[in-house]
Amino acid sequence: MRYKIKITKEAKPLFEVVIENNDHSTREDILALVLDRFPTAEGFEREVLFSDDEVRYLKSTPTGIEVLASQPIYRPTNN
Numbered sequence: 001m002r003y004k005i006k007i008t009k010e011a012k013p014l015f016e017v018v019i020e021n022n023d024h025s026t027r028e029d030i031l032a033l034v035l036d037r038f039p040t041a042e043g044f045e046r047e048v049l050f051s052d053d054e055v056r057y058l059k060s061t062p063t064g065i066e067v068l069a070s071q072p073i074y075r076p077t078n079n
Contacts, residue, residue, distance in 0.1 A: 002072050003031050006047040007038050014044075049074035 003019040017034050021027040031048070038044040051072035059066045 001027065002051040002074075003027065003077075004049040004051070004072075004074050005031070005034050006049070008045045008047075009043050011045075048077045050077050051075070 001024075003017075005017045005019075007014045007017070019027055019030050019034075021030065035046060035048075038046060040046065051074045053073045055071045055073060057068045057070070059068050
């Protein structure tokens with residue numbers, strides 16, 4: 001599972017944070033840390049998205065199938 005957090009202020013995009021970590025507790029700790037650093041009380045807008053699925057681009061070869069690329073499919077959370 002992955003998270004993507006989009007941080008904006010005054011309708012201006014500042015940056016995005018992507019959390020790619022297979023350890024559930026560490027992933028949740030990192031998410032909490034990012035959200036604590038950019039509180040809505042200080043005017044930050046935060047959009048939290050998560051991905052538990054992805055699109056994979058494959059190549060079939062005589063020796064098997066190769067993954068050329070993968071692209072996460074992000075959906076909004078309720079954070």
